Amino acid sequence: MIASYEMKHQVPYYECDATGHQTLAMLFRLLILASEDHSDALGVGTAKIKEYDGGWVIINYAGDVDRLPRENETVTIKTYVEAYNRFFVVRTFEVYDADGKQLVKVKGMFAFMNLTTRKVASIPEPLIVPYQSEESRRLPKVARPQLMANDLAWERLDYRVRFFDIDLNNHVNNAVYFDWLLDPLGGEFLRHHRLVNLKMKYDHEVRAGEKVDSQFIKIEEKNQIITHHQIQCQGKIAAEAEFEWKLV
Amino acid sequence: MIASYEMKHQVPYYECDATGHQTLAMLFRLLILASEDHSDALGVGTAKIKEYDGGWVIINYAGDVDRLPRENETVTIKTYVEAYNRFFVVRTFEVYDADGKQLVKVKGMFAFMNLTTRKVASIPEPLIVPYQSEESRRLPKVARPQLMANDLAWERLDYRVRFFDIDLNNHVNNAVYFDWLLDPLGGEFLRHHRLVNLKMKYDHEVRAGEKVDSQFIKIEEKNQIITHHQIQCQGKIAAEAEFEWKLV
Numbered sequence: 001m002i003a004s005y006e007m008k009h010q011v012p013y014y015e016c017d018a019t020g021h022q023t024l025a026m027l028f029r030l031l032i033l034a035s036e037d038h039s040d041a042l043g044v045g046t047a048k049i050k051e052y053d054g055g056w057v058i059i060n061y062a063g064d065v066d067r068l069p070r071e072n073e074t075v076t077i078k079t080y081v082e083a084y085n086r087f088f089v090v091r092t093f094e095v096y097d098a099d100g101k102q103l104v105k106v107k108g109m110f111a112f113m114n115l116t117t118r119k120v121a122s123i124p125e126p127l128i129v130p131y132q133s134e135e136s137r138r139l140p141k142v143a144r145p146q147l148m149a150n151d152l153a154w155e156r157l158d159y160r161v162r163f164f165d166i167d168l169n170n171h172v173n174n175a176v177y178f179d180w181l182l183d184p185l186g187g188e189f190l191r192h193h194r195l196v197n198l199k200m201k202y203d204h205e206v207r208a209g210e211k212v213d214s215q216f217i218k219i220e221e222k223n224q225i226i227t228h229h230q231i232q233c234q235g236k237i238a239a240e241a242e243f244e245w246k247l248v
Numbered sequence: 249m250i251a252s253y254e255m256k257h258q259v260p261y262y263e264c265d266a267t268g269h270q271t272l273a274m275l276f277r278l279l280i281l282a283s284e285d286h287s288d289a290l291g292v293g294t295a296k297i298k299e300y301d302g303g304w305v306i307i308n309y310a311g312d313v314d315r316l317p318r319e320n321e322t323v324t325i326k327t328y329v330e331a332y333n334r335f336f337v338v339r340t341f342e343v344y345d346a347d348g349k350q351l352v353k354v355k356g357m358f359a360f361m362n363l364t365t366r367k368v369a370s371i372p373e374p375l376i377v378p379y380q381s382e383e384s385r386r387l388p389k390v391a392r393p394q395l396m397a398n399d400l401a402w403e404r405l406d407y408r409v410r411f412f413d414i415d416l417n418n419h420v421n422n423a424v425y426f427d428w429l430l431d432p433l434g435g436e437f438l439r440h441h442r443l444v445n446l447k448m449k450y451d452h453e454v455r456a457g458e459k460v461d462s463q464f465i466k467i468e469e470k471n472q473i474i475t476h477h478q479i480q481c482q483g484k485i486a487a488e489a490e491f492e493w494k495l496v
Contacts, residue, residue: 013284014277014423018414018456025412029262036261071416160405162431163438164273166266168319175262183410187456190411208266208435 003132004080005038011069019191021068024198025178028061031093031106032174034077042130052124056110058174059088060201062143063106067194074098081131083139086122087111090140106198109142145199145242148228154215157184161210172206177239180214181229189218193225197244204238206231212238251380252328253286259317267439269316272446273426276309279341279354280422282325290378300372304358306422307336308449310391311354315442322346329379331387334370335359338388354446357390393447393490396476402463405432409458420454425487428462429477437466441473445492452486454479460486 007030015026039045049055069075078094088111095104114121159180167173177200182190206212213232218225229241255278263274287293297303317323326342336359343352362369407428415421425448430438454460461480466473477489 012277012281013415014281014421016416017412018416018418020416023412029260033260033262157408162427163433163435164265164271164427164431166435167261168264168266168268170266173262179410179412183412185411187411187414 001132002080002082003038003042003130004078005034005041007034007037007077007079008074009077010074011071013071016071017190018187020071021194022070023178024068024182024195025175027068027095027104028178029173029175030077031079031108034079034093035091038079044127044130049127050115052127053115054112054121054124054127055115055169056089057113057120058202059109059111060142060144060199061106061108062199063093063104064197065195066101066103069095069097069103075103081128081133082107083136084123084128084131084133085136085139087120088139089123089128090142107140107142109139143199144201145240146228147240148217148230152217154217154230155184156213156215158211158213159183161206161208161212163208166208170208174202177202177231177241180212180231181216181239181241181243184214184216185218185227192248193245194248195243196246199242201240202238203240204233204236206233206238210234249380250328250330251286251290251378252326253282253289255282255285255325255327256322257325258322259319261319264319265438266435268319269442270318271427272316272430272443273423275316275343275352276426277421277423278325279327279356282327282341283339286327292375292378297375298363300375301363302360302369302372302375303363303417304337305361306450307357307359308390308392308447309354309356310447311341311352312445313352313443314349315351317343317345317351323351329376329381330355331384332371332376332379332381333384333387335368336387337371337376338390355388355390357387391447392449393488394476395488396465396478400465402465402478403432404461404463406459406461407431409454409456409460411456414456418456422450425450425479425489428460428479429464429487429489429491432462432464433466433475440496441493442496443491444494447490449488450486451488452481452484454481454486458482 015022076096082090082092093106111120112123165172165176216229225245227243231239263270324344330338330340341354359368360371413420413424464477473493475491479487
């Protein structure tokens with residue numbers, strides 16, 4: 001049986017935006033906290049994987065959102081390693097309200113990185129066995145955002161990396177990208193739409209002192225509202241995303 | 249005896265900066281959370297004061313920092329209303345580590361605002377009596393930052409208000425100012441100095457869609473390192489601050 005981990009969390013006011021819902025950036029910080037607590041509980045946390053000179057890096061996320069948690073609500077975050085192969089792990093995250101209703105379900109594809117070579121390395125067996133997941137020949141799919149042509153009419157805003165965007169690893173924390181992705185959509189859009197599906201892919205790290213360009217295209221057709229996003233840094237794509245929205 | 253309130257809090261990784269310490273913005277979000285929980289526990293929380301068409305607004309903060317909480321540390325936040333008069337409340341916040349050592353002590357001066365007129369109003373007695381504090385003729389002093397001349401060689405950076413800086417009250421959350429104030433000092437300074445004293449004063453609200461200019465002057469003399477700060481918005485001073493630092 002797969003080892004799973006549950007964490008309860010009450011949402012304070014400062015995790016919420018002007019609509020009274022938890023921000024996506026905060027939700028992902030919490031999901032990662034749950035996965036770290038899970039790994040610690042199994043004895044394969046950061047300290048242990050540093051013995052192997054390694055660390056987990058996120059490749060992409062995909063999932064559905066029924067609604068984001070609200071201010072003061074207590075939610076339960078459940079996470080487990082659904083499957084893995086020699087190089088990758090698919091971790092599932094589920095968020096439930098107090099009545100046990102599922103609010104969010106997201107999968108993330110993680111790779112094991114050798115911290116010296118900064119390259120993906122094969123996962124040491126002692127670091128993966130405790131999750132009691134099965135090694136897979138075919139990993140479950142974690143959908144990726146559709147790549148859009150550069151010659152479309154992207155709208156864009158630029159962001160200077162701030163000191164408080166940088167974490168202990170000395171690069172921009174993965175959650176910060178969600179603020180950069182969503183902010184250019186503007187308050188009017190963000191107040192009147194709720195996210196129902198997300199696909200997010202990380203391509204290149206962004207570091208202190210750099211500037212990023214966050215671009216999006218909005219596509220509305222057949223009752224579907226989709227926004228496509230790219231974050232560029234130093235002429236390279238740093239992240240891509242695709243969000244589906246419903247009117248509220 | 250003054251009614252005081254205590255809240256325990258474990259500091260997750262995402263409340264910390266690249267030095268592994270809780271950011272000042274996060275610390276102040278927590279202090280306000282503690283004061284709101286305190287007021288709720290006494291039956292004079294946001295819901296109750298809305299019956300009087302009012303709300304508390306922060307005028308200024310001042311206090312000492314021995315050190316900021318570290319990642320994973322569990323701290324206790326204690327808060328109480330030290331004194332009040334017809335218009336103002338002085339609330340004290342203390343942060344302790346697990347051994348009971350005081351890490352931070354900050355006082356804040358709050359005014360009661362009428363939400364319709366947007367002006368300071370006299371504090372309704374039923375909203376202040378539960379704190380079991382004494383009405384004072386002379387309120388304890390909450391030090392203000394020294395105002396510096398505009399013709400000095402201020403260094404500056406500008407910040408566009410982001411959607412996620414805005415809270416449920418539809419203006420920039422008070423904690424966001426700390427990120428704006430500190431970020432221009434730069435990573436090199438912030439990694440090698442620790443805050444020991446702070447004075448912060450709020451002058452004008454900043455709203456969605458506005459841009460602010462964060463300026464500072466650094467003064468080093470007689471083993472003292474002081475930075476003076478101003479945030480300007482639409483040609484008006486929105487906030488001032490004075491921070492004292494020690495080399496680390």
